[in-house]
Amino acid sequence: xxxxxxxxxxxxxxxxxxxxxxxxxxxxxxxxxxxxxxxxxxxxxxxxxxxxxxxxxxxxxxxxxxxxxxxxxxxxxxxxxxxxxxxxxxxxxxxxxxxxxxx
Numbered sequence: 001x002x003x004x005x006x007x008x009x010x011x012x013x014x015x016x017x018x019x020x021x022x023x024x025x026x027x028x029x030x031x032x033x034x035x036x037x038x039x040x041x042x043x044x045x046x047x048x049x050x051x052x053x054x055x056x057x058x059x060x061x062x063x064x065x066x067x068x069x070x071x072x073x074x075x076x077x078x079x080x081x082x083x084x085x086x087x088x089x090x091x092x093x094x095x096x097x098x099x100x101x102x103x
Contacts, residue, residue: 001038001079008035008071016065032063035075041082044098045089051101 008031016028025033043050052060065071 004034005072005075005079008075009068011065011068011071013068016067026064028066029062029064031068031071032065032074035065035071036063036078038075038082039078042078042085045085045093047098048096049099049101051103053101053103055103 011027011031016026016031018027019025020027024030050060051057063074065074
């Protein structure tokens with residue numbers, strides 16, 4: 001987590017709209033993805049199935065950050081959430097199957 005945080009600390013505020021390639025996400029979206037990724041630990045421990053595009057429901061939309069500070073705040077909160085969930089997780093939870101679905 002320390003190395004990931006260091007990477008987010010280096011995201012340039014003035015370049016959040018930049019794309020490394022025309023088909024890529026923007027820097028703000030890429031940083032948002034990295035910032036929110038630790039939160040998936042809590043999702044995986046809390047639910048057996050997570051559908052990013054449920055039929056008839058709203059699709060999961062990742063966040064696009066608006067500043068380096070926002071990325072760091074989200075990342076720190078998600079890391080704390082994940083660590084808390086892992087600390088109280090049972091062996092049964094950790095050994096259960098988890099499914100990621102898209103519709």
